[in-house]
Amino acid sequence: xxxxxxxxxxxxxxxxxxxxxxxxxxxxxxxxxxxxxxxxxxxxxxxxxxxxxxxxxxxxxxxxxxxxxxxxxxxxxxxxxxxxxxxxxxxxxxxxxxxxxxxxxxxxxxxxxxxxxxxxxx
Amino acid sequence: xxxxxxxxxxxxxxxxxxxxxxxxxxxxxxxxxxxxxxxxxxxxxxxxxxxxxxxxxxxxxxxxxxxxxxxxxxxxxxxxxxxxxxxxxxxxxxxxxxxxxxxxxx
Numbered sequence: 001x002x003x004x005x006x007x008x009x010x011x012x013x014x015x016x017x018x019x020x021x022x023x024x025x026x027x028x029x030x031x032x033x034x035x036x037x038x039x040x041x042x043x044x045x046x047x048x049x050x051x052x053x054x055x056x057x058x059x060x061x062x063x064x065x066x067x068x069x070x071x072x073x074x075x076x077x078x079x080x081x082x083x084x085x086x087x088x089x090x091x092x093x094x095x096x097x098x099x100x101x102x103x104x105x106x107x108x109x110x111x112x113x114x115x116x117x118x119x120x121x122x
Numbered sequence: 123x124x125x126x127x128x129x130x131x132x133x134x135x136x137x138x139x140x141x142x143x144x145x146x147x148x149x150x151x152x153x154x155x156x157x158x159x160x161x162x163x164x165x166x167x168x169x170x171x172x173x174x175x176x177x178x179x180x181x182x183x184x185x186x187x188x189x190x191x192x193x194x195x196x197x198x199x200x201x202x203x204x205x206x207x208x209x210x211x212x213x214x215x216x217x218x219x220x221x222x223x224x225x226x227x228x
Binding site: 035037044045046047050059060061062095100105106107108109110111112113114115 | 123152153155157164165166167170171176208210212213215216217218219220221222
């Protein structure tokens with residue numbers, strides 16, 4: 001059974017940093033692109049970052065580029081999101097998600113974690 | 123950036139009623155994907171590559187469309203289908219989601 005379990009969320013002041021983790025199990029982690037998707041309270045979904053199977057390629061939207069860094073440790077089947085210079089608008093539930101088919105041209109996310117809440121507030 | 127516009131924002135349907143949700147893209151995309159999110163839970167992939175049902179999705183659901191116009195149809199509404207549905211494009215970066223359609227039971 002595929003499982004994605006996020007951790008590391010919490011309350012953080014604006015301008016500070018936080019690192020999220022996602023522990024994966026039930027599949028060969030190193031064979032899949034992985035992503036982070038967030039959802040602000042009562043709002044819709046926003047893609048935050050994607051990383052290739054080896055970790056050599058990463059992708060971000062402009063809203064987090066230069067502040068967030070996605071990384072992975074295939075030996076530990078773990079995904080990470082380092083978030084720096086946090087803003088109030090980064091307050092959201094952050095989901096770890098698996099790219100359904102890393103060899104497909106089009107990207108969709110077939111498994112999601114339960115999410116972890118990040119609150120940015122003074 | 124490709125903007126996805128979903129309509130309606132909210133709707134209510136009676137059991138047995140046919141339901142159609144739409145998603146329009148600001149530029150042409152190769153496929154559209156759909157997610158179901160029930161209150162307080164994580165999103166679930168529901169339809170991928172426009173018309174393929176994800177594992178476990180009832181066959182009363184279907185998806186169609188091309189270019190900039192896509193739809194998700196429920197042939198006969200059931201209680202368990204009440205949820206928010208999001209469309210998503212993965213044809214280009216940044217990957218984007220629609221704002222969602224909240225489907226309620228009448």
